Structure formats: C-alpha cells, structure tokens
Amino acid sequence: MTTSSIDAYGRTTVPAEVRSAVGIKPGVKLHWHLMPDGSVLVRAKTSSILELAGSLPAPDKPVSIKDMNPWRRRR
Secondary structure: OOOOOOOOOOOOOOOHHHHHHHOOOOOOEEEEEEOOOOOEEEEEEOOOHHHHOOOOOOOOOOOOHHHHOOOOOOO
16 A cells, blocks of 8 residues: 655655556646545546547437437437
8 A cells, every 4th residue: 555645735645556557647636525424535536528529420410409308208
C-alpha cells in the first residue's frame, strides 16, 4: 500500500507508483468522491469528451430532432 501525507496547506503528493499506473501527468485534474461508507474515491480526468469527436461515422442520411428524442414511441 502506498501512502502520502497532507501538508499545512492541505496539499499532498500523489506517489510516483500511482501516477505512473494511472497515467497522471502535470495538469491532470483529480476528482474526489466521498462515498456513503466514508471512503474516498479519487479519479484522474485524463481525457475530454471532445476527444471523441469524429470517432463515429456520420449517418448515411440526416437525422431529424424528432427521431433523436428517446421518449418518442416508435410504431
């Protein structure tokens, strides 16, 4: 188990072993989640949804807004 400590300003250093395993580099944001059982889950936000742009092929024909509505009943 890897540990780190908190300094007087509330800062900590993410251990090198963890940084390399998760791919954390300078500038990566960490998201802290307090769980109901009192534990803390920390996630590294390493990518943006904008990186997904262009990853799917364009539809063969245009799709109307009406067809995009998920609550619309198909008949």
